[in-house]
Amino acid sequence: MRHLKDYEFIEGVIRAGSIRKAAEDMHITASALNRRINRFEDEFGYEIFERLPRGVRLNPAGEMLLQFIRSQGSEFARLRSQVADLSGVRRGHVSVACSQALLPYFLPHQIAQYREDHPGVTFSVNARDRVEAERELAEFSSDLALVFEPQTMVDFEVVFAIAQPIHAVMRADHPLAEQPEVRLRDCLRHPHTAPSSKFAVRNILETASRRLSSISLNPMIESESFDFMRHYGQWEDMISFQFPIGLDLSGATNLVSRPLAAPEVPHGNLLLGQLRGRVLPVASARFAQQLVQSLQRLE
Amino acid sequence: MRHLKDYEFIEGVIRAGSIRKAAEDMHITASALNRRINRFEDEFGYEIFERLPRGVRLNPAGEMLLQFIRSQGSEFARLRSQVADLSGVRRGHVSVACSQALLPYFLPHQIAQYREDHPGVTFSVNARDRVEAERELAEFSSDLALVFEPQTMVDFEVVFAIAQPIHAVMRADHPLAEQPEVRLRDCLRHPHTAPSSKFAVRNILETASRRLSSISLNPMIESESFDFMRHYGQWEDMISFQFPIGLDLSGATNLVSRPLAAPEVPHGNLLLGQLRGRVLPVASARFAQQLVQSLQRLE
DNA sequence: TCCGAGCGGTGCAAAAAACGCACCGGTTTT
DNA sequence: AAAACCGGTGCGTTTTTTGCACCGCTCGGA
Numbered sequence: 001m002r003h004l005k006d007y008e009f010i011e012g013v014i015r016a017g018s019i020r021k022a023a024e025d026m027h028i029t030a031s032a033l034n035r036r037i038n039r040f041e042d043e044f045g046y047e048i049f050e051r052l053p054r055g056v057r058l059n060p061a062g063e064m065l066l067q068f069i070r071s072q073g074s075e076f077a078r079l080r081s082q083v084a085d086l087s088g089v090r091r092g093h094v095s096v097a098c099s100q101a102l103l104p105y106f107l108p109h110q111i112a113q114y115r116e117d118h119p120g121v122t123f124s125v126n127a128r129d130r131v132e133a134e135r136e137l138a139e140f141s142s143d144l145a146l147v148f149e150p151q152t153m154v155d156f157e158v159v160f161a162i163a164q165p166i167h168a169v170m171r172a173d174h175p176l177a178e179q180p181e182v183r184l185r186d187c188l189r190h191p192h193t194a195p196s197s198k199f200a201v202r203n204i205l206e207t208a209s210r211r212l213s214s215i216s217l218n219p220m221i222e223s224e225s226f227d228f229m230r231h232y233g234q235w236e237d238m239i240s241f242q243f244p245i246g247l248d249l250s251g252a253t254n255l256v257s258r259p260l261a262a263p264e265v266p267h268g269n270l271l272l273g274q275l276r277g278r279v280l281p282v283a284s285a286r287f288a289q290q291l292v293q294s295l296q297r298l299e
Numbered sequence: 300m301r302h303l304k305d306y307e308f309i310e311g312v313i314r315a316g317s318i319r320k321a322a323e324d325m326h327i328t329a330s331a332l333n334r335r336i337n338r339f340e341d342e343f344g345y346e347i348f349e350r351l352p353r354g355v356r357l358n359p360a361g362e363m364l365l366q367f368i369r370s371q372g373s374e375f376a377r378l379r380s381q382v383a384d385l386s387g388v389r390r391g392h393v394s395v396a397c398s399q400a401l402l403p404y405f406l407p408h409q410i411a412q413y414r415e416d417h418p419g420v421t422f423s424v425n426a427r428d429r430v431e432a433e434r435e436l437a438e439f440s441s442d443l444a445l446v447f448e449p450q451t452m453v454d455f456e457v458v459f460a461i462a463q464p465i466h467a468v469m470r471a472d473h474p475l476a477e478q479p480e481v482r483l484r485d486c487l488r489h490p491h492t493a494p495s496s497k498f499a500v501r502n503i504l505e506t507a508s509r510r511l512s513s514i515s516l517n518p519m520i521e522s523e524s525f526d527f528m529r530h531y532g533q534w535e536d537m538i539s540f541q542f543p544i545g546l547d548l549s550g551a552t553n554l555v556s557r558p559l560a561a562p563e564v565p566h567g568n569l570l571l572g573q574l575r576g577r578v579l580p581v582a583s584a585r586f587a588q589q590l591v592q593s594l595q596r597l598e
Numbered sequence: 599t600c601c602g603a604g605c606g607g608t609g610c611a612a613a614a615a616a617c618g619c620a621c622c623g624g625t626t627t628t
Numbered sequence: 629a630a631a632a633c634c635g636g637t638g639c640g641t642t643t644t645t646t647g648c649a650c651c652g653c654t655c656g657g658a
Contacts, residue, residue: 064385068378331616
């Protein structure tokens with residue numbers, strides 16, 4: 001796509017922070033790239049870069065242009081996938097930013113199922129916290145986000161929401177394992193782990209435990225990896241907390257999971273979202289549709 | 300904007316219906332244009348034109364591409380006007396498709412008022428019937444439409460609506476002129492004119508008069524020009540019908556206008572609309588905002 | 599304080615892309 | 629059957645873009 005080259009070069013310069021670095025990255029001479037940028041600004045009628053001694057930086061007009069370029073690129077991708085769609089072969093690419101919990105079981109299963117019908121569609125899946133996920137949507141670098149309780153929410157359009165109770169994961173021989181559901185205050189009396197505060201699980205536990213008198217959240221192990229914490233529980237007897245969608249203890253191990261009793265600890269909300277107002281490419285839209293159906297069945 | 304040349308050429312070919320004609324229109328050789336089109340299809344990955352013996356025609360993929368090109372062009376214009384906006388001078392262009400009635404008084408006044416604050420903004424204003432107006436919105440060739448009761452409405456997003464009673468325009472010495480408002484059945488007993496059936500006024504009058512017994516709409520003069528019909532009433536004593544927003548009989552003539560009594564003849568609705576889901580350029584958006592305020596004051 | 603590294607910008611010649619012209623093979627119109 | 633158009637192609641020419649060398653500038657560290 002020759003006519004999009006200018007946009008690619010501009011994005012390259014933004015990424016690199018200087019024309020010379022960008023030129024190197026994109027295998028072109030600095031002078032050629034420089035002239036392209038200057039010619040573009042000329043035709044556009046406004047400068048889009050501030051020239052600094054150590055490189056260039058977008059000015060406000062450039063910020064607007066960048067937003068335009070990204071949206072334009074995404075719409076072009078949508079056009080191509082629409083066209084591919086009517087020529088029979090369903091092609092396209094779906095990019096998902098999701099919480100860690102979705103990585104081991106849920107998304108692999110969903111994607112495999114989708115690709116059974118549409119083997120031409122490719123995927124990119126990345127674990128992102130809820131703030132990052134929303135930023136990726138806004139930058140058009142992800143089509144869909146599947147996260148727990150995103151925070152800012154201004155650009156986040158909720159496509160579907162499902163409540164998830166937090167589960168306590170412990171050894172099968174743990175005294176609390178006998179009960180079908182456990183109370184938070186009981187868990188906190190035993191050694192426990194907790195995710196770091198950028199995760200929704202931690203926030204929910206914090207607020208719930210603040211309402212308890214004379215006992216508080218006091219994690220022995222704190223980590224950003226739910227996997228690590230859960231596995232650690234097999235070595236030293238310790239309770240970890242996690243959303244059940246990230247759990248599959250069926251075939252495995254000596255671990256069990258028990259939901260935290262509902263009134264004491266509120267449910268978390270797993271949200272499927274996209275950039276507000278954006279029209280998704282067909283492949284992404286259909287995958288989102290499948291996710292909604294699967295999540296509905298989960299309820 | 301060098302990188303949009305391909306799009307312009309493609310639009311030219313679509314307009315002309317053949318590569319050779321388009322080449323002539325755009326002052327280029329047929330061979331050069333032909334190669335550009337072929338190269339574009341090559342890079343795009345799909346043919347966008349059917350080759351016919353007498354020229355070319357868009358195929359379905361091409362239709363999608365055309366829609367993309369138009370939307371892309373409109374968003375680019377929006378970008379430019381946004382950038383112009385932050386550099387102080389408010390520039391931009393507003394294109395309005397409107398009913399005839401808005402041409403003589405309402406829109407000139409509105410535009411003059413807007414341009415007092417923003418002399419950099421240019422306008423294009425064209426009279427269109429309600430079907431044409433909606434098509435122009437969909438093709439991005441108009442930003443705003445101001446029409447009476449558009450028909451299809453699928454792509455028409457109503458920004459603001461205001462009820463307009465139909466007025467009967469007659470000589471000041473007409474017997475009905477004594478009443479503050481007149482009844483349709485009385486008007487129809489006198490010689491009268493009517494617009495042709497593509498105008499909302501005609502449709503409303505038709506349906507209203509069908510409910511009347513033993514009297515019907517029977518225009519002596521039928522025209523597409525409200526101006527003509529109104530002026531004709533000065534020569535031969537005749538009632539014409541029109542929405543009051545197109546009337547300004549203050550300084551003028553020996554004509555008066557009287558509203559048609561409400562329960563007998565329903566009000567028409569003047570609708571300000573845009574393409575559904577489209578984000579308008581700043582200039583158009585602000586002008587629409589001003590229109591809404593003025594129409595609100597009119598109520 | 600000076601000097602080198604890194605930056606954006608420019609003149610010029612070489613390379614690449616786009617173009618115009620002439621022409622081909624095909625179909626439709628006359 | 630001929631003329632009129634149509635899209636497509638080979639080739640020499642023109643225009644545009646690129647690479648190279650170099651300029652002037654700012655900044656950071658010896």
